[in-house]
Amino acid sequence: MTDRPADPASQTTVMFTDMVGSTARAAELGDRAWASLLARHNEVIRDHVHRHDGRVMDNAGDGFFVVFGAPATALACATAVVAGLEELGVTIRVGLHTGDCLVVDDKCTGLAIHIGARLAAIAAPGEILVSEAVRRSAGPTVPFDERGEHELRGVPGTWALFAVVR
Template identity: 50%
Template sequence: TVLVTDIVGSTERAAELGDRRWTELLAEHHRLVRTELDRSRGKVVRVEGDGTLSTFDGPARAVSCAAAIREALRGLGLEIRAGLHTGEIELAETGVEGIAVHIGARVASLAEPGEVLTSSTVKDLVVGSGIEFSDRGTHALKGVPGEWQVYAVSGVGADR
């Protein structure tokens, strides 16, 4: 399972705070993300500016982790968008590659501020986990064939 996150309004926030304070805030963002990933057995693949790409060996942990990251970052006054998809990935020198990574990124791009979105694949795989979803409709994902059903995470069980 891949998780893609992005800070909402990062350019405006960086301009407002100035380079030094923004750099400090980003460092704290990265620390909190890594802490939540460690708790959920996730792995950071890439950190690019204000965005992250992570992988998990289980979709329920990935969804729970995304929700935990969202809540932790709210404590810093940051909102994120997050997208998750489960599919085959290829290990590469730069981390991971494959259409699943692109789908995760496209799903994330559909998210409203503070929203964690998943593909229907993730939703189907976590049945029985206690995770709740709200339907966000069918979408074309740029560059990806077909229409994709997308769901927002509306509740997460206590177990991770």
């Protein structure tokens, strides 16, 4: 990754993904077909992350935690991932947030990680939900719908959230 966080503490854009209805889908497909679909899901995400200079920090089941050095590349990646997975018949929800992350033992940590995860958890199916920090950095070329003020479990204050218009 060319723009990955290099300093012990740096502004980083985090992306969290989660497949919608994965447990029901696994039960419907059976183990072999589910394993095949999950492998294709993972391949699509990893391919787009690589193309957009991101770095996969963690992958558990059908969810990914990825970091980017800039919000614009994270937005482009998220949009490409959602579209690529829709072609497979897979719907995900995505959360993006930009904030300070600490790099400890080659792992990112900090409140920004928790915020990004909370955004993914409350995003609607097929939605890319972003914080004000990401929306502000995106500039006028990316259209957003306001999603109002939200409390994020365990995070102080209320947060203005926005959904990427695709």
